[in-house]
Amino acid sequence: MSSKKTLILNKEQIKQKSIRIAYQILEDNFEDETLVLVGIADRGYVFAQRLQAILKEISDKEILLIKVTMKKTSRSLSAGTDLPVDIAKDKTIILVDDVLNSGRALAYGLGVFLNVPLKKMRTAVLIDRSHHKFPIFSDYYGTKLSTILKEHVTVTLEEFDNEEDAAWLV
16 A cells, blocks of 8 residues: 555635535535434544534534444444434434445444434545445535545544545545
8 A cells, every 4th residue: 555645624614514514414404403313433423513613603502412432344234322222212313434435344333223203314434435245325414535546544533643634535
């Protein structure tokens, strides 16, 4: 693998895209009084926390946040949540991750809610790589990126990585 890194998004661009995604979520769900953001640990949860803060700033909706922890490389669903999934009953949930590559993590995140009657489910990602192996697509995304399979997208978020926000193609 090449050691060359190409900057995809800088700190300001990530902030702008996060704000745009938050407004899109609001526009698409204007009739809902409560929205449930479901962040996939670790960076997806950090991104969901940011979206929650923006949504609380720009709307008067109740914005709940659930953290889903899973083994993203596992061949079977084994996931846990920090709050009971029943709080999402009859509500709109937005499944949030930093990068959508194969769709496995989002598919597993969906699996956590299969026995919960939802109003609707949407997905939000900072970067959509368009290499889906699962029938999962991003409803809200910061940027779509066509890459070759050998390339890798790395996202750093200050709260998790102790580095400045950035998205890199490696």
